Amino acid sequence: xxxxxxxxxxxxxxxxxxxxxxxxxxxxxxxxxxxxxxxxxxxxxxxxxxxxxxxxxxxxxxxxxxxxxxxxxxxxxxxxxxxxxxxxxxxxxxxxxxxxxxxxxxxxxxxxxxxxxxxxxxxxxxxxxxxxxxxxxxxxxxxxxxxxxxxxxxxxxxxxxxxxxxxxxxxxxxxxxxxxxxxxxxxxxxxxxxxxxxxxxxxxxxxxxxxxxxxxxxxxxxxxxxxxxxxxxxxxxxxxxxxxxxxxxxxxxxxxxxxxxxxxxxxxxx
Amino acid sequence: xxxxxxxxxxxxxxxxxxxxxxxxxxxxxxxxxxxxxxxxxxxxxxxxxxxxxxxxxxxxxxxxxxxxxxxxxxxxxxxxxxxxxxxxxxxxxxxxxxxxxxxxxxxxxxxxxxxxxxxxxxxxxxxxxxxxxxxxxxxxxxxxxxxxxxxxxxxxxxxxxxxxxxxxxxxxxxxxxxxxxxxxxxxxxxxxxxxxxxxxxxxxxxxxxxxxxxxxxxxxxxxxxxxxxxxxxxxxxxxxxxxxxxxxxxxxxxxxxxxx
Amino acid sequence: xxxxxxxxxxxxxxxxxxxxxxxxxxxxxxxxxxxxxxxxxxxxxxxxxxxxxxxxxxxxxxxxxxxxxxxxxxxxxxxxxxxxxxxxxxxxxxxxxxxxxxxxxxxxxxxxxxxxxxxxxxxxxxxxxxxxxxxxxxxxxxxxxxxxxxxxxxxxxxxxxxxxxxxxxxxxxxxxxxxxxxxxxxxxxxxxxxxxxxxxxxxxxxxxxxxxxxxxxxxxxxxxxxxxxxxxxxxxxxxxxxxxxxxxxxxxxxxxxxxxxx
Numbered sequence: 001x002x003x004x005x006x007x008x009x010x011x012x013x014x015x016x017x018x019x020x021x022x023x024x025x026x027x028x029x030x031x032x033x034x035x036x037x038x039x040x041x042x043x044x045x046x047x048x049x050x051x052x053x054x055x056x057x058x059x060x061x062x063x064x065x066x067x068x069x070x071x072x073x074x075x076x077x078x079x080x081x082x083x084x085x086x087x088x089x090x091x092x093x094x095x096x097x098x099x100x101x102x103x104x105x106x107x108x109x110x111x112x113x114x115x116x117x118x119x120x121x122x123x124x125x126x127x128x129x130x131x132x133x134x135x136x137x138x139x140x141x142x143x144x145x146x147x148x149x150x151x152x153x154x155x156x157x158x159x160x161x162x163x164x165x166x167x168x169x170x171x172x173x174x175x176x177x178x179x180x181x182x183x184x185x186x187x188x189x190x191x192x193x194x195x196x197x198x199x200x201x202x203x204x205x206x207x208x209x210x211x212x213x214x215x216x217x218x219x220x221x222x223x224x225x226x227x228x229x230x231x232x233x234x235x236x237x238x239x240x241x242x243x244x245x246x247x248x249x250x251x252x253x254x255x256x257x258x259x260x261x262x263x264x265x266x267x268x269x270x
Numbered sequence: 271x272x273x274x275x276x277x278x279x280x281x282x283x284x285x286x287x288x289x290x291x292x293x294x295x296x297x298x299x300x301x302x303x304x305x306x307x308x309x310x311x312x313x314x315x316x317x318x319x320x321x322x323x324x325x326x327x328x329x330x331x332x333x334x335x336x337x338x339x340x341x342x343x344x345x346x347x348x349x350x351x352x353x354x355x356x357x358x359x360x361x362x363x364x365x366x367x368x369x370x371x372x373x374x375x376x377x378x379x380x381x382x383x384x385x386x387x388x389x390x391x392x393x394x395x396x397x398x399x400x401x402x403x404x405x406x407x408x409x410x411x412x413x414x415x416x417x418x419x420x421x422x423x424x425x426x427x428x429x430x431x432x433x434x435x436x437x438x439x440x441x442x443x444x445x446x447x448x449x450x451x452x453x454x455x456x457x458x459x460x461x462x463x464x465x466x467x468x469x470x471x472x473x474x475x476x477x478x479x480x481x482x483x484x485x486x487x488x489x490x491x492x493x494x495x496x497x498x499x500x501x502x503x504x505x506x507x508x509x510x511x512x513x514x515x516x517x518x519x520x521x522x523x524x525x526x527x528x529x530x
Numbered sequence: 531x532x533x534x535x536x537x538x539x540x541x542x543x544x545x546x547x548x549x550x551x552x553x554x555x556x557x558x559x560x561x562x563x564x565x566x567x568x569x570x571x572x573x574x575x576x577x578x579x580x581x582x583x584x585x586x587x588x589x590x591x592x593x594x595x596x597x598x599x600x601x602x603x604x605x606x607x608x609x610x611x612x613x614x615x616x617x618x619x620x621x622x623x624x625x626x627x628x629x630x631x632x633x634x635x636x637x638x639x640x641x642x643x644x645x646x647x648x649x650x651x652x653x654x655x656x657x658x659x660x661x662x663x664x665x666x667x668x669x670x671x672x673x674x675x676x677x678x679x680x681x682x683x684x685x686x687x688x689x690x691x692x693x694x695x696x697x698x699x700x701x702x703x704x705x706x707x708x709x710x711x712x713x714x715x716x717x718x719x720x721x722x723x724x725x726x727x728x729x730x731x732x733x734x735x736x737x738x739x740x741x742x743x744x745x746x747x748x749x750x751x752x753x754x755x756x757x758x759x760x761x762x763x764x765x766x767x768x769x770x771x772x773x774x775x776x777x778x779x780x781x782x783x784x785x786x787x788x789x790x791x792x
Contacts (some may be wrong), residue, residue, distance in 0.1 A: 011550070021366065023360070023363055023364045023365050024363055024365070024366050024367040024368070025367055027364045027365065027368060028367050028371075031368065047386060048387070058484060065363070083503055100280075101283070104280040104281075104283045104284050105275065105283050105287040106284070107280075107281075107282060107284040107288075108281075108284035108285065108287065108288040109284070109287060109288050109291055112288065112500070113500075113501075115458075115500040115501070115503035115504040116497070116499065116500035116503070116505065117458075117462045117465060117499065117500075118460065118481060118495060119462055119465060119466050119469075120465050120477070120495075120499050120500075121496065122469070123480055123481055123483075123484035123492060124484070124492065124493075125498065126484070127306050127484065127489075140297050153288075164478050182390035184296060199374070199376070201323050203377065203378060206376045206378050206379060207376070207378040207466055210271050210378055210381065210382075210470075211469050211470070212454065218378065218379075221379060221382050224382070225385055225386060226384075227380030228386070230386060231385070233382055233383065236379075237375065237379050237380075237383060240375055240376060240379050241371050241372065241374050241375040241379075242371070242374075243374075244373075244374030244375060244376065245370060245374040246372055247374075248374060250372075256526050266458070419617075419620035419621070420620075421615045421617055421620040421621035422620060422621060422623070424584075424587075424589055424613065424621070425613075425615075425621045426616070427589055427606075427607050428587065428589070428607045428611065428612065428613045429634060429637070430607065430609060430638060431633055431637075440623065443623070443625040444623075444625075446625075520625065521624045521625060523669075
């Protein structure tokens with residue numbers, strides 16, 4: 001009989017390695033290392049920063065408060081616009097989705113406005129709102145509205161008719177029904193829409209900052225590019241990537257807790 | 271009393287509401303006369319004059335060329351890497367942190383990096399478009415391959431298909447509906463990136479046209495450009511929906527499922 | 531008789547568990563399969579019948595014991611084996627026509643394309659599928675799709691044919707038809723007789739088809755009994771199923787299984 005403790009320890013280490021995905025993170029380190037080597041060996045400092053330089057710039061930027069400051073500016077308009085879009089998108093979506101008439105009436109308008117990319121409206125938004133926070137708030141809200149609205153409509157329309165019938169015969173008012181049956185039933189779709197909107201909103205917000213160039217991390221990046229400060233530029237890039245990744249992770253976790261019944265349903269259905 | 275409204279009637283309602291909205295816009299614009307909100311008729315008039323001109327069409331063609339180039343490159347990479355990651359758990363786990371991180375970077379952030387590496391011209395634009403297009407295609411390809419049924423995989427084992435053969439002859443065709451859906455999403459993103467990339471640097475294109483009109487305060491032309499962009503996006507989306515349906519049909523028949 | 535034919539497949543102390551702490555799906559399974567024999571495997575659901583089949587094919591490695599084919603251990607699917615699944619719609623490739631699906635087995639065998647086409651068409655005709663070569667699997671009924679799956683398995687002239695509840699997803703009439711198709715395939719005197727291992731939950735089907743029936747216990751599955759069917763061939767749906775011997779064997783199996791479930 002083999003040494004049980006030995007096997008147990010090996011197995012536990014293997015388990016931890018798998019969960020933390022050591023191989024994956026090692027690969028990231030490998031790529032960074034290769035980049036470092038390539039830049040040093042081939043003297044590419046003019047086009048690419050060495051990974052070590054990027055890390056140093058990142059640390060410096062964070063510790064000096066520059067990067068967090070820019071990030072805060074970006075996140076302010078982002079959060080406000082995103083919140084507006086969620087509220088507007090869900091309310092409109094539930095209202096329109098619950099009524100066949102409203103749905104038909106608004107269908108052409110929605111189909112017309114939907115394909116227009118929010119970033120194309122940047123020049124327009126500048127004319128209307130100037131270059132400050134209101135403009136970014138508007139743009140982010142507009143961009144984030146559509147996936148949420150469409151997904152809410154989809155979720156509301158797709159709800160099992162049985163649930164609707166149960167609600168109707170239960171004597172709850174129309175508004176009550178909308179809030180207590182339609183909304184929860186559409187929640188999985190809405191959650192997906194919110195997740196998609198989050199990345200679109202970030203993209204549009206950063207783009208607007210980049211194009212206008214006043215404040216926020218987008219304009220910070222543009223300034224670094226103009227000044228040819230490559231490590232700082234890449235450091236900001238890494239930070240934005242981490243931000244987007246973090247937002248996604250948070251949303252997914254929230255989604256799993258709020259819409260906890262979805263996984264089970266899918267498993268049962270399969 | 272149940273009232274049956276025909277499908278035509280419903281569509282008509284939508285159109286009527288839309289026309290009414292246009293009418294309200296027109297009336298308000300004429301009476302208030304805000305410089306920034308020209309009447310719909312003015313926009314339509316200018317559009318009718320500008321859109322058919324060769325200059326405009328050449329500009330649009332330039333944008334579409336960039337989109338096509340970036341799309342092909344990005345989608346190609348997305349499908350290739352997606353097939354690899356979808357078929358091998360180890361590959362997927364290893365590449366996952368890097369792809370998840372890269373995916374989260376808003377493509378606009380790649381623009382300055384691309385400018386430094388590739389300058390201000392088309393190479394930069396195509397690179398940015400390719401980067402943005404790559405990820406939705408990648409994600410959907412992985413999903414499509416992972417959805418291949420265990421029976422199909424076992425059959426591949428039993429019939430001694432090599433792993434390369436398996437990827438091309440089984441996983442790729444099986445994942446095609448998912449892949450095409452990803453391509454459709456990627457086209458919309460690609461179009462977006464064309465416009466964004468044209469906001470910076472030098473050159474022509476629809477994005478530059480919109481920006482230029484804005485700088486010249488040619489408001490109706492600016493609106494026209496934006497609307498044309500929306501139209502382009504709509505047409506491209508519809509084309510891909512058609513392609514998607516055909517691939518799905520060829521997979522499962524027009525009924526959308528196996529015969530009873 | 532079959533029993534005196536050499537054992538082409540030998541299973542020795544086969545065990546399988548999916549996770550180190552979890553329960554074993556199979557444990558201590560041992561039996562032989564003689565050449566040309568039609569062996570049925572029955573047991574309650576969850577007794578590991580499908581796991582056993584996957585182990586026999588070499589699709590999954592065993593946790594304990596071994597599967598030996600002509601003396602060699604089976605570590606990956608041997609070329610001489612062919613497998614038919616229950617869910618034909620997920621094992622036939624929907625983007626290939628019926629003919630191409632069947633021809634898929636013949637890749638890498640070194641036959642010129644013309645001959646592959648001829649072989650595939652012949653197999654389809656033999657299985658009663660006329661005029662469907664150019665159609666797609668999803669255009670056919672369930673029974674026909676299962677015949678196509680059978681055709682794909684047979685066209686490579688396997689020595690061992692394994693079937694995992696192949697007729698469970700079709701209606702009763704089609705099932706009877708397909709059972710007879712299988713018997714025809716088995717009874718064909720062309721060349722060597724194919725050895726068949728047929729997993730099913732349908733006891734009547736098992737007795738109707740097989741030379742011998744293996745009864746598995748609930749998890750952890752192992753062989754409870756091996757019963758010689760002893761019915762004459764060729765068999766017929768009505769005549770065989772109403773014979774005294776048939777009823778006796780089937781009752782015996784029912785009793786054994788019921789006893790295990792207490």
